[in-house]
Amino acid sequence: MAADYHLCGWRVRSDIDLSELLPWQGDDRSVDVEIRAASILKTTEDPVFVLPHSNLWANNDFELNMPGVGRFRVEAGCRVLVEPAADRLENELKAFLLGSVLGVLCHQRGLLPLHASAVRIRESAVLIAGTTGAGKSTLAAALGLRGHGLLTDDVAAIDPSGPLVLPAYPQRKLTPDVLDALALPHDGLVTHRPGQVKYRVPLSDGFAAAPLAPAAIYILKQTPLGPFGEPVRLPPVNAMAVLNRMIYRRQVGTRIQPKAALFQSIGRLAQIPVYQVNRRKGAPLDTLDRFAAMIEAHALQHEC
C-alpha cells in the first residue's frame, strides 16, 4: 500500500514502508520521487563507472546491489526501484534507501548532499560535518537536549541556490553509551544495521521541518588532545577543500554532477563561515554537554 511522505521537501510516494519519515502534509503537487518494489531488469549497456556494489550509467542512472539486502535502481532523481533480497531485513533496506539512495537522488537533482548533521539554532541551520565516527550525531543530540531542533542526522541535502538546508526525517543514529550519557532510554530501539552498535532513535518532538539558511559549519576533527578546543575559522581555500571531502557519495556524485557545478555549489556554501573544532577521540561523555554548550555559545555569539 503506497503512502506519501516528506523528505527534503519532496513529496515521496513509496510502497515500501518508510514510517520514520513524516507523512506528506504539503500541497497537492504531483509526486516528486516515487519508490516502488519491482523486479529490476538487467541493463544491457555497460556502466561508465563501477564501484563495489555500485554501477553508474552514462544517463546518470545508478544501481546499488547489496547481497542479502536487495537491488536499488535510482533514475533521473525521481524514480527508485527496489528489488528486496529474499532473506533481507526490512531495517537494512531502509538503511540504504535513506543513505546511499538518498545521496544519489540529491546528486541527480543537482543538490549538494553533505555528510553532516544539521540543527536549528534560532532561525538558522548550523551544520556539523565530519568523517564517520567524528561525533556529528552525538553533538547534534546534545544540542537537541539544549532545545535546538534537528533538520537531519547524517546526510544534509543542501539546495545551493539559497543556500538552504532541507530537512530530512526525525530520526537519529546513536550509540548505547551516548544514549546513556544523554539519559535517553534504549527501550524499543532497533539497531541501524544488524551487528552495528548504533540504535535508531526516533525524535518525538524537536524536528525542524522547514528549510533553513545555514549560518555556520563546524567540522569535527578527532585529535589526541582535549577534551575539546575552540572553533578555528578556516581560510576559504581550506573551507572549500574540506567541504569537497564531505560530499556524501562523493565518488558517484562527482560523475553525476558536472565538476564545475559541484565546485560552484561548494563555493556558495563556503560563503558562510566554516570552523574546525578539535575534539579528543574518546573524550569522556560527561564533557559532552559542556562541548555542546560551547558550540551553542559560539554559534549564537558569532553567527546565529
Add this chain to the structure above:
Amino acid sequence: MKLNNSSHLAPATIICRSTSALYSSIGDETVLMSLERGNYYGLDAIATDIWLRLEEPVSIGDLCARLVEEYEADLPTIQQDVLNLLEQLRTEGFLDVQDHA
C-alpha cells in the same frame, strides 16, 4: 597562437586564465580549482585583484603597468611579485601562456 608552458615568463609574455580553471570568490579572497587536476588553490585579496584582470589575454608588462597605478610600489617590485604569482599559477595549471607575437 601557440601555447608555450615551459619558457620563462617575461614582460612581453601574453597570459590568460586557463579554460580549465574554475574560481569562486569568498569575501575578498578567491579559491581556484583546476578541472583537469582537481587541485584547490587560494588567492589573497591582491592576488584576487590580479586574477580578475586575466579574463582576456594581456601582456605581463601591461598588467604590471596598470598595477603600478593602483598600488603603492615601484614597477620592479610589482613585476617581481607578479612574476612569482604567475609562475605559481602556471605550475598549478591555472594559466595559459601564449608566445608573444
